[in-house]
Amino acid sequence: MxxxxxxxxxxxxxxxxxxxxxxxxxxxxxxxxxxxxxxxxxxxxxxxxxxxxxxxxxxxxxxxxxxxxxxxxxxxxxxxxxxxxxxxxxxxxxxxxxxxxxxxxxxxxxxxxxxxxxxxxxxxxxxxxxxxxxxxxxxxxxxxxxxxxxxEELLELSTPVVQLWSGILALPLIGTLDSGRTQVVMESLLQEIVKREAEIAIIDITGVPTVDTMVAQHLLKTVSAARLMGADCIISGIRPQIAQTMVHLGVELNVVSKANMADAFALALRSTNRKVVDRTAKDKEAAAIKAAAASAAAGED
Amino acid sequence: MEQIPILRIGDCLLVSIQVDMHDRMAINLQDSLTTRIVETNARGVLIDISALEIVGSFIGRMLNNIASMSRVLDAVTVVVGMRPAVAITLVELGLELPGVKTALNVDRGLLLIRRQIDDGAEHA
CATH class of the missing domain: 1.10.490 (Globin-like)
Structure with missing residues (x-):
């Protein structure tokens, strides 16, 4: 050398x-x-x-x-x-x-x-x-x-669980669901269910680009785990193209699903015995009753 | 011989499993629970597993069995307090306990049983 x-x-x-x-x-x-x-x-x-x-x-x-x-x-x-x-x-x-x-x-x-x-x-x-x-x-x-x-950062960022109402959680999913992400999503959802004593979780898949058999299976796993904890799941945000692909692929999600988050939230409120009231309509009704009562009183005089 | 206490709350029975179960205990539990349902005319059974950190296929099957037995005896079974890790394990094992109702805690479980019994009364 x-x-x-x-x-x-x-x-x-x-x-x-x-x-x-x-x-x-x-x-x-x-x-x-x-x-x-x-x-x-x-x-x-x-x-x-x-x-x-x-x-x-x-x-x-x-x-x-x-x-x-x-x-x-x-x-x-x-x-x-x-x-x-x-x-x-x-x-x-x-x-x-x-x-x-x-x-x-x-x-x-x-x-x-x-x-x-x-x-x-x-x-x-x-x-x-x-x-x-x-x-x-x-x-x-x-x-x-x-x-x-x-x-890692993406994984952390992309799995927020938000509370929409007491007892109602939402999980907006963005990006492809693979087994690693499903694990993280599932864990954070279940932990939030315990923490917030949630009865209903809405899983919104508007941001999921494709739903194939694997993704569907991952979604179902999450839904089953939530059910075992005593919380019901609603899946929302299935886009038209995705609905078509799912049917073509023969993927079946045997869970309650709604087209958008608003419908899912309305269903969640209804099944927890709550309802959203339009105040203006109510106020008009009350005013009409009042006016009728006043005119009746005037008639008596 | 260790025994799992079965407590009566109104027309419900509360079973809180706090130790790891083995075969013998599980069979004893099924035995004494069915006996108690008949004795007390219970309409609901709450099984609290919030203390269990590990639930394998054995306990999973036992829960399913208890639910089926109670259904035969006209009582609703609700499993309450399952931990997130346990839920994930059961799903991974493919044990999704389709015949068992679940609730987050004993409080919710009692409400669920009450609702189920009322629904049943309406239909009858």
């Missing part, structure tokens, strides 16, 4: 600063302006780390202990780029842009010895390719982390 990277080690020891300057200049062409400042900082750390690895004679094994600092620098820049929304290509170019300056330095150092130059170039290419792959792995991981976090 030491023989393969002998020249590189020498270059790093002798002209670390020059190599770094040439590299940072090279990066200007490939990285976004916003990340160049940080990239220069990360590059300095990476070259330091590279030198530490060279001095420990471990240039061949990028997973070795001596690479800790260089790996850290790469991890920092990759996650930084991932968060800033850089493309994978840009991130990979961070490492690959070192090739130009490095090979130039190698050529200068090797002089006329073309065999030694070819050997060194090959060894460095292998090393830089490994580092490039490592960068991509970290980049990918940070992106996945971002996606996972967003998914």
């Amino acid at each position: 030491a023989a393969q990277h002998g020249v590189l080690t020498k270059i790093l020891a002798k002209s670390q600063g020059d190599l770094l300057d040439a590299w940072v200049k090279e990066q200007k062409g490939v990285l976004k302006v916003s990340s160049q400042g940080e990239a220069a900082e990360h590059s300095r750390k990476f070259i330091d780390g590279l030198r530490a690895a060279a001095e420990a004679d471990q240039l061949g094994d990028i997973n070795g202990g001596a690479w800790a600092q260089a790996r850290q620098a790469l991890t920092d820049i990759s996650s930084d780029q991932a968060l800033k929304g850089a493309t994978p290509g840009e991130t990979a170019m961070f490492v690959f842009s070192l090739k130009g300056p490095l090979f130039a330095a190698l050529a200068k150092e090797a002089g006329k010895d073309t065999d030694a130059f070819a050997r060194e170039v090959w060894a460095s290419t292998v090393m830089l390719d490994k580092l490039g792959l490592y960068t991509m792995e970290v980049f990918q991981k940070s992106r996945e982390e971002v996606i996972r976090r967003q998914q």
Whole structure:
């Protein structure tokens, strides 16, 4: 190993600063302006780390202990780029842009010895390719982390249970229902039923784009669980297209369903022995009775 | 031998299950409950399972059985106080207890039984 990277080690020891300057200049062409400042900082750390690895004679094994600092620098820049929304290509170019300056330095150092130059170039290419792959792995991981976090947030956001009246809950569902979401929806609904002592839960599926057999099954599970707790469910907001697809697919929801939330709420009020009264009509009626009584009294006089 | 107390409230019987049941206890409970329904002419049975954290297929079947037996003896069975986690487990197990009526708590359960008995009286 030491023989393969002998020249590189020498270059790093002798002209670390020059190599770094040439590299940072090279990066200007490939990285976004916003990340160049940080990239220069990360590059300095990476070259330091590279030198530490060279001095420990471990240039061949990028997973070795001596690479800790260089790996850290790469991890920092990759996650930084991932968060800033850089493309994978840009991130990979961070490492690959070192090739130009490095090979130039190698050529200068090797002089006329073309065999030694070819050997060194090959060894460095292998090393830089490994580092490039490592960068991509970290980049990918940070992106996945971002996606996972967003998914969790979406899950939290999309399952509100609201109280419409004492004993009447509404659960507006938005987005596709899969088994994971059903679980969260079911849990939060059941907990609210206990907390609010609800008798009726209205599940509104206006925001559910499609209802196939799986979604229907998930809905039915939620309804059954609510029933076991002693609460009745009404499903509302089935759009015309969805009603058609459901019939075509042979999906049957054997629960009370209403076309819209207002109808469902009216049914819920009725089945909890309440009713909504139009005050203006009532007032007119009362006024008419009063007027009749007054005219009757006037007639007596 | 542990026994599950059966309390009488008016013309209803209240059974509160607070310990994990095993086969023997369940059979004893079915036995003494049916006897008591006949003795007291009870019209309703409330089974409170709010203390149970785990309800498996065994208890699920027992609840179904009790409901069917009481129906034969002209009493309405209402299971009350099921916990959310228990409800989810039962649904996942496919035990949706179709023959059993449910209510959120004992209070609601009594109201439900009262309503059922009144409805029954109207139809008769």
